[in-house]
Amino acid sequence: MAVVTAGARLAPPSTIAVAMTMARMKAATLRHALRGQRAGLVTSGGALGLALAGGTVFLAVRGLPGGADADLLAAAYAVWMFGWILGPVFAGGGDETLRPEHFASLGIPPRRLAAGLLAAAFTGVAPVISLLALAGLVVHGARQGAAAALVAVPAAAMTLAVFVLLSKVAVAALGLALRSRLGAVAAGVVNGAILAFLGQGWVFAVAFGQGARMPSGVVRALPSGWGLVATEAAAAGRWAHAAGVLAGTAVLIAVLLAVWAALLTRRLGAPRASTRGRRPMRATTGTGVVLAKELRTWSRDLARTHQLTFALAYGLCFAGAPLVLGWSGMLPWAGPLAVLMAAAMSANLYGGDGTALWLTLMSPGARDVRGRQLAWLLTVAPVALVVTVAGAALAGGPWALPLAVLAAALGGGAGLVVLVSVYGLVPGVDPHRRGGNPLRVSEDDGAITGTAYLMLVLAALTAVPAGLVALRHGWAGVPVGLVTGALFAWGFGLLAERRLRAYGPELLHIMRTGRRPSGGSAGGLSSSLSELPAGQRAVVMVCMSLGAIPLVPQGIVAGALLSGGASEQSWFLALYMPPDLRWPTVAFMVLLGAGMYATGLTIFLRARRAARGGAA
Amino acid sequence: MTAALQVSGLAKRFGEKTAVDHVDLTVPQGSFYGLVGQNGAGKTTTLSMAVGLLRPDEGSSRIFGVDVWADPGQAKALVGVLPDGLAMPERLTGREVLTYLGLLRGLPPDVVAGRAEELLSVLGLKEAEKTLVVEYSTGMRKKIGLATALLHGPRLLVLDEPFEAVDPISAATLKTLLRGFVAGGGSIVLSSHVMALVEQLCDHVAVIDRGRVAAAGPLERVRGEGSLEDRFVELVGDGEAGVRELSWLS
Numbered sequence: 014m015a016v017v018t019a020g021a022r023l024a025p026p027s028t029i030a031v032a033m034t035m036a037r038m039k040a041a042t043l044r045h046a047l048r049g050q051r052a053g054l055v056t057s058g059g060a061l062g063l064a065l066a067g068g069t070v071f072l073a074v075r076g077l078p079g080g081a082d083a084d085l086l087a088a089a090y091a092v093w094m095f096g097w098i099l100g101p102v103f104a105g106g107g108d109e110t111l112r113p114e115h116f117a118s119l120g121i122p123p124r125r126l127a128a129g130l131l132a133a134a135f136t137g138v139a140p141v142i143s144l145l146a147l148a149g150l151v152v153h154g155a156r157q158g159a160a161a162a163l164v165a166v167p168a169a170a171m172t173l174a175v176f177v178l179l180s181k182v183a184v185a186a187l188g189l190a191l192r193s194r195l196g197a198v199a200a201g202v203v204n205g206a207i208l209a210f211l212g213q214g215w216v217f218a219v220a221f222g223q224g225a226r227m228p229s230g231v232v233r234a235l236p237s238g239w240g241l242v243a244t245e246a247a248a249a250g251r252w253a254h255a256a257g258v259l260a261g262t263a264v265l266i267a268v269l270l271a272v273w274a275a276l277l278t279r280r281l282g283a284p285r286a287s288t289r290g291r292r293p294m295r296a297t298t299g300t301g302v303v304l305a306k307e308l309r310t311w312s313r314d315l316a317r318t319h320q321l322t323f324a325l326a327y328g329l330c331f332a333g334a335p336l337v338l339g340w341s342g343m344l345p346w347a348g349p350l351a352v353l354m355a356a357a358m359s360a361n362l363y364g365g366d367g368t369a370l371w372l373t374l375m376s377p378g379a380r381d382v383r384g385r386q387l388a389w390l391l392t393v394a395p396v397a398l399v400v401t402v403a404g405a406a407l408a409g410g411p412w413a414l415p416l417a418v419l420a421a422a423l424g425g426g427a428g429l430v431v432l433v434s435v436y437g438l439v440p441g442v443d444p445h446r447r448g449g450n451p452l453r454v455s456e457d458d459g460a461i462t463g464t465a466y467l468m469l470v471l472a473a474l475t476a477v478p479a480g481l482v483a484l485r486h487g488w489a490g491v492p493v494g495l496v497t498g499a500l501f502a503w504g505f506g507l508l509a510e511r512r513l514r515a516y517g518p519e520l521l522h523i524m525r526t527g528r529r530p531s532g533g534s535a536g537g538l539s540s541s542l543s544e545l546p547a548g549q550r551a552v553v554m555v556c557m558s559l560g561a562i563p564l565v566p567q568g569i570v571a572g573a574l575l576s577g578g579a580s581e582q583s584w585f586l587a588l589y590m591p592p593d594l595r596w597p598t599v600a601f602m603v604l605l606g607a608g609m610y611a612t613g614l615t616i617f618l619r620a621r622r623a624a625r626g627g628a629a
Numbered sequence: 630m631t632a633a634l635q636v637s638g639l640a641k642r643f644g645e646k647t648a649v650d651h652v653d654l655t656v657p658q659g660s661f662y663g664l665v666g667q668n669g670a671g672k673t674t675t676l677s678m679a680v681g682l683l684r685p686d687e688g689s690s691r692i693f694g695v696d697v698w699a700d701p702g703q704a705k706a707l708v709g710v711l712p713d714g715l716a717m718p719e720r721l722t723g724r725e726v727l728t729y730l731g732l733l734r735g736l737p738p739d740v741v742a743g744r745a746e747e748l749l750s751v752l753g754l755k756e757a758e759k760t761l762v763v764e765y766s767t768g769m770r771k772k773i774g775l776a777t778a779l780l781h782g783p784r785l786l787v788l789d790e791p792f793e794a795v796d797p798i799s800a801a802t803l804k805t806l807l808r809g810f811v812a813g814g815g816s817i818v819l820s821s822h823v824m825a826l827v828e829q830l831c832d833h834v835a836v837i838d839r840g841r842v843a844a845a846g847p848l849e850r851v852r853g854e855g856s857l858e859d860r861f862v863e864l865v866g867d868g869e870a871g872v873r874e875l876s877w878l879s
Contacts, residue, residue, distance in 0.1 A: 294728045297732065299732060299735070301732075302732040302733060303729075305729070306721060309725070313720040313761065314719075366718075366719075367716040368714075368715040368716040369715070369717055369718055369719065371710075371712055372718070372730060372733075374681065374682055375680075375682070375705050375710055376705070376730070376733040377701050377702045377705055443715075444719040444720075444763050445763050445765075445770075518681070518682055518683050521682060521683070522683060
């Protein structure tokens with residue numbers, strides 16, 4: 014063993030040493046994750062990613078050199094790139110297993126630290142899957158000759174580096190943006206817009222397709238398409254061009270690394286909250302004072318500001334996208350969509366406040382749940398109503414259906430945000446411990462994303478009765494929406510209050526330690542889920558999160574439109590089918606969705622019964 | 630006379646680990662009671678269970694004779710709690726936190742306003758009038774926590790590490806405040822691992838070791854002839870001779 018005396022001045026470790034050490038730290042945490050509670054999420058996410066990667070490679074196998082199919086491959090890589098940029102934003106801060114703060118006291122130079130964190134970022138499931146997808150480049154090259162394949166290998170590796178670095182820079186830049194109100198709003202708008210446009214991608218595909226073909230210039234100009242450009246240049250024997258593109262990619266990587274290193278040094282130090290004038294608290298009742306606290310939190314917590322603008326931008330852009338096709342029929346739905354997204358973003362309302370729950374426990378008479386519900390409604394409802402009315406006016410109706418759905422979804426959302434956040438509580442990071450990343454509201458972003466999806470589905474379901482009435486009887490749907498909304502808000506709130514009273518200490522314990530109490534029945538939904546074997550858990554997660562897509566839009570809504578004799582195809586698969594296949598398509602979609610829910614629920618309930626039986 | 634806090638047979642397991650193993654404590658009315666122990670000895674877990682923030686596996690806790698778990702409403706009105714390291718309503722200013730909690734406790738608005746003003750000025754938090762709690766330093770967080778514990782005029786204070794990270798001037802203010810509270814007939818339980826502090830403030834002490842009570846009673850009886858620190862090391866030391874040094878520093 015080498016002898017190092019105390020006080021000896023040591024040279025800082027080399028870039029390679031830092032990178033290796035951090036990659037090994039990350040691998041160690043990954044090993045724990047695969048054995049621990051999150052194994053199900055890792056495996057189900059991994060399976061989904063593998064399927065997507067397979068699909069991408071298939072595009073390359075099938076493709077025609079230089080033709081429209083190569084454009085499709087470039088477009089697929091663009092989607093991968095946006096996935097890397099947006100994924101962490103949606104999931105709450107991205108992969109932060111190793112954080113710069115952990116190494117702040119070690120005195121490692123910023124670039125070397127960034128390189129080390131980058132090495133750690135490459136150690137994981139997502140980069141491996143992306144690399145598989147990028148192997149499509151090599152396949153594409155091989156179809157055009159050995160030289161192109163040879164160029165494709167470094168191109169694929171460099172493209173992966175660009176993806177990972179873009180993701181890191183996006184998160185770091187967003188973290189900085191979230192230090193000011195304006196930045197939080199801007200980030201929310203940009204992120205909501207990108208997510209909406211990804212969801213509506215086919216709209217643009219059709220729009221551009223009507224002209225001639227894929228926008229091949231655009232998808233190749235994006236960094237995600239540069240690998241393809243280099244490969245094609247090599248295939249055509251334009252070596253200088255190929256080398257130039259690869260060199261350009263290398264320069265981009267260097268620039269991104271430098272930007273990221275610069276952002277990392279600025280991130281150290283706690284974010285500043287907004288310091289506007291403080292209006293005095295004038296509330297005099299228990300519920301009133303909770304409302305006052307929540308309203309202040311909504312306007313002062315920049316993470317919440319970001320969530321709200323995100324939801325609003327998502328609704329507006331999603332509903333506005335079909336305007337590209339000259340179809341304004343989705344505009345009235347911007348408001349309801351924003352409400353659903355706002356509910357999804359608030360799915361962990363209690364978890365986001367961290368251990369502050371102890372104060373609720375220490376003042377048992379207080380009506381915390383009602384105050385929070387009211388605050389959520391007051392924050393979301395006015396703007397959603399304005400957007401819905403404006404959208405309906407611009408599109409020239411319909412009026413009754415979106416307004417009925419809006420009323421129902423607002424009430425349903427107000428009920429569900431407290432209910433889901435109490436039953437499916439995901440331990441949050443205490444606000445004063447979020448460190449350099451204000452988006453980091455929880456350590457467990459898999460669970461956060463899961464509850465957000467669940468919330469989208471549940472909130473949409475609460476609007477179904479009012480929507481059906483409005484479809485059949487027009488304006489009668491609006492009072493029905495108001496009544497069901499009020500009932501859901503009242504009833505779910507009551508259930509949440511009971512839960513808090515009965516299991517408050519257990520919920521606080523979860524927040525405090527991030528762990529479920531042993532043998533307790535307090536964990537509810539997510540703890541029963543975590544007791545399932547990894548494979549079954551994956552099935553449950555996939556069924557529950559994706560079942561809504563065939564069931565609601567492609568099944569129920571398409572069926573409703575079909576029975577109404579809709580002439581527009583808008584965005585329903587069934588309406589694109591030949592007439593005699595339309596109803597079978599609807600039936601198939603409904604059965605598929607219902608079947609997915611039934612499967613998920615059966616596995617889940619069986620496991621829970623087994624767990625209870627074992628415990629008794 | 631009913632004890633201010635009576636804890637009987639409290640036990641809590643986390644998985645394989647027994648955190649608290651049948652602890653009995655009696656805090657007489659008007660006493661200043663110190664709870665000492667190493668890190669991880671079970672002090673915080675015991676106090677959390679005693680005030681109703683963590684459900685015990687076994688045992689009970691009574692505040693002035695009121696069972697914390699059977700009648701939480703009445704019991705919690707009698708106690709002020711300062712937990713260690715838990716969050717507050719972070720996006721409020723100090724004054725707003727006190728207003729909020731006072732009204733939640735059911736105090737009339739004018740009483741809340743008056744007490745909040747007095748607490749902020751005594752604890753030296755007035756200059757941070759416009760600062761949100763999330764931006765407070767660790768010491769300021771302790772002080773605003775203590776203010777919330779005192780706000781509703783409880784007869785028992787349960788304080789988990791109240792002096793940690795508090796500067797010497799504020800600590801002196803705090804000590805005066807707490808002594809005054811006891812002199813006025815109130816009772817205090819505080820946990821600490823600073824022996825000198827406990828010796829200076831408390832008249833009763835309990836030593837917690839690995840989830841059990843190693844010794845409890847009036848300070849003079851527990852420490853005997855020597856200092857509390859000597860007695861503490863004697864009680865909880867694991868018998869290994871002396872404290873070891875680090876090979877590359879000595």
